[in-house]
Amino acid sequence: MNNVTIIGAGLSGCEAALQLADLDYNVRVYDLKPKELIEPYKLTSYAELVCNNSIGNINEKSPMGILLKELKLFGSKILEVAEKSRIDDPAFFAVDKRLFSQLVTEELCKKKVKIISKHIDSLPCDDNVIIATGPLTDEFLISSVVSNYGINIFHFSDSSSPVVDIRTVDLYDDCVQKVTNDLYAISIATQDFQMFYEELVHWSNQNVVHSIDKRLKYEKCQSIEQLAQIGIDELYMQRFKHEYTDQPCLLLRRECGLDNGFILVGCMTTLGHFAQLSIFSKIPCLRKCKFLKYGRMHRNTFLDAPKYLNEFFQIKGTNTFVIGQISGVDGYAPAVASGLVAAMRIINGETMPPIPTNTMIGGLARYVSNKKVIDFQPMCASFALVDESDQDIEETILNYQSQIKNKMR
Numbered sequence: 205m206n207n208v209t210i211i212g213a214g215l216s217g218c219e220a221a222l223q224l225a226d227l228d229y230n231v232r233v234y235d236l237k238p239k240e241l242i243e244p245y246k247l248t249s250y251a252e253l254v255c256n257n258s259i260g261n262i263n264e265k266s267p268m269g270i271l272l273k274e275l276k277l278f279g280s281k282i283l284e285v286a287e288k289s290r291i292d293d294p295a296f297f298a299v300d301k302r303l304f305s306q307l308v309t310e311e312l313c314k315k316k317v318k319i320i321s322k323h324i325d326s327l328p329c330d331d332n333v334i335i336a337t338g339p340l341t342d343e344f345l346i347s348s349v350v351s352n353y354g355i356n357i358f359h360f361s362d363s364s365s366p367v368v369d370i371r372t373v374d375l376y377d378d379c380v381q382k383v384t385n386d387l388y389a390i391s392i393a394t395q396d397f398q399m400f401y402e403e404l405v406h407w408s409n410q411n412v413v414h415s416i417d418k419r420l421k422y423e424k425c426q427s428i429e430q431l432a433q434i435g436i437d438e439l440y441m442q443r444f445k446h447e448y449t450d451q452p453c454l455l456l457r458r459e460c461g462l463d464n465g466f467i468l469v470g471c472m473t474t475l476g477h478f479a480q481l482s483i484f485s486k487i488p489c490l491r492k493c494k495f496l497k498y499g500r501m502h503r504n505t506f507l508d509a510p511k512y513l514n515e516f517f518q519i520k521g522t523n524t525f526v527i528g529q530i531s532g533v534d535g536y537a538p539a540v541a542s543g544l545v546a547a548m549r550i551i552n553g554e555t556m557p558p559i560p561t562n563t564m565i566g567g568l569a570r571y572v573s574n575k576k577v578i579d580f581q582p583m584c585a586s587f588a589l590v591d592e593s594d595q596d597i598e599e600t601i602l603n604y605q606s607q608i609k610n611k612m613r
């Protein structure tokens with residue numbers, strides 16, 4: 205049982221592939237790339253971070269910081285590579301996306317993972333199959349999964365942030381603070397933030413929302429216009445409250461691979477181009493800035509996981525695994541975590557105990573397989589997932605690894 209086929213060389217698929225190849229599994233990975241690139245993928249290399257170049261907040265008291273710490277303790281291969289492509293941001297684990305993807309691709313080659321560029325539209329047969337095709341998985345593959353396993357699939361819509369040319373931002377304005385070469389913090393005066401908010405509400409009231417997006421509300425990754433509809437305080441607390449100033453603050457982080465490109469951190473939006481220009485022009489130092497990329501809306505596909513998956517991201521009673529965004533975890537780091545857990549299950553077999561639920565990884569694995577969850581929605585790292593415990597994370601993970609006889613390198 206040493207053959208594994210993985211469909212999708214994204215974050216989750218690459219984590220699983222690298223873990224398995226490390227233990228000499230015969231790993232075959234199918235990906236559309238480089239022959240076919242669908243929006244929003246831009247790189248022909250694998251493990252592409254499609255939007256933000258931050259994998260998460262590194263504060264070890266935050267849910268994401270805890271998840272990143274656990275991934276490191278478990279020996280995540282993706283995080284090892286991410287370390288080598290890190291850029292200077294004191295608060296976030298941010299990377300040069302192009303370098304990161306290139307290094308992961310090199311690592312796959314070094315480990316002799318067989319990568320085949322092919323559009324998979326029906327499930328292949330193998331000792332173990334892992335589906336890791338991400339949030340934009342197309343209808344053909346979905347139909348195959350549905351007919352093989354009778355699985356329900358959901359969709360919802362999600363949005364991404366704009367990128368601006370830093371040379372066109374007024375960096376001499378007093379409100380701009382250079383935190384590092386890769387990060388600027390822009391303080392926004394109260395009256396300007398009020399105008400920004402009102403403009404956002406104005407345009408979001410005019411925005412025609414596709415019926416599917418109304419039906420499939422999703423709280424974890426809301427656009428700034430959705431937050432503005434809740435109120436100015438919500439907008440501030442969720443996206444414009446940062447440690448660099450007491451005022452509302454917008455962060456601009458380097459978007460490597462786009463010359464002079466800096467992403468407007470957390471400003472995911474689904475509004476039209478003209479609306480984006482008009483809204484961001486309310487922030488004085490952005491008044492004349494040039495947009496290299498506008499924020500946009502995309503489909504996000506996930507399955508009704510609790511009905512079908514166990515806590516190893518495995519379709520119950522089969523050797524097929526579903527990992528990454530399509531399994532109902534949300535975000536880069538959770539995708540990596542799901543790939544890690546599936547690989548561990550293949551390596552350790554049926555006797556592997558579930559990952560302890562006082563860890564974020566164990567909490568996520570339990571969430572996607574928890575039959576009690578009604579109206580299942582994708583989930584990022586959250587304290588709500590984790591059981592309280594007196595044991596610290598290092599100790600828990602060390603104990604767990606000794607239980608599974610530490611079969612990961």
Ligand SMILES: Cc1cc2nc3c(=O)[nH]c(=O)nc-3n(C[C@H](O)[C@H](O)[C@H](O)COP(=O)(O)OP(=O)(O)OC[C@H]3O[C@@H](n4cnc5c(N)ncnc54)[C@H](O)[C@@H]3O)c2cc1C
Nearest residue numbers: 212214215216235236255256324337338528529535536539
């Ligand atoms: C536009 C967009 C922006 C996002 N922004 C963020 C963000 O800023 N932060 C964040 O944490 N999360 C973000 N996400 C959500 C999610 O975390 C990422 O999509 C993450 O990369 C998911 O990892 P994954 O392994 O599930 O899939 P992906 O990393 O997307 O990888 C899927 C891979 O499967 C391949 N593939 C797809 N279909 C097929 C097929 N039929 N046959 C063969 N290969 C196939 C693709 O080419 C791709 O390489 C975003 C998602 C999207 C779509």
